[in-house]
Amino acid sequence: MSSFTLAAPAFGSGAAIPDEYTCRGSDISPVLAWSGEPAKTASFALIVDDPDAPAGTWVHWVIWNIPANMQLLPKDVIKSGSLYAVDVKFSLQPGAKRHDLDAAMKGHILGKAEHMGTFRR
Numbered sequence: 001m002s003s004f005t006l007a008a009p010a011f012g013s014g015a016a017i018p019d020e021y022t023c024r025g026s027d028i029s030p031v032l033a034w035s036g037e038p039a040k041t042a043s044f045a046l047i048v049d050d051p052d053a054p055a056g057t058w059v060h061w062v063i064w065n066i067p068a069n070m071q072l073l074p075k076d077v078i079k080s081g082s083l084y085a086v087d088v089k090f091s092l093q094p095g096a097k098r099h100d101l102d103a104a105m106k107g108h109i110l111g112k113a114e115h116m117g118t119f120r121r
Contacts, residue, residue: 004038033072044068045090083114
């Protein structure tokens, strides 16, 4: 599996997430941009989770079938997380959960990119 780049221009990797993108503000997603994905990418899948949540990893979002020709998601679409380049498009039903997406991606991940922000209440 190769790696590629995922960035949220509103905050650096490992930096505090600005209030605008949290429950203290508008709770909207920042712009996400990526580059350097593997050549045979058919689509992207995004998993946004909080591995440090008090009750264990909390999954905020799962998004799949992001077109392979996209390299940017605009503000107010999703939060931040891991982006996967995969060699297929998925036939998951709306409302599918992370475990459904994880199972569908098995054997199809070409590359992975991560961007992490921090938040404290």
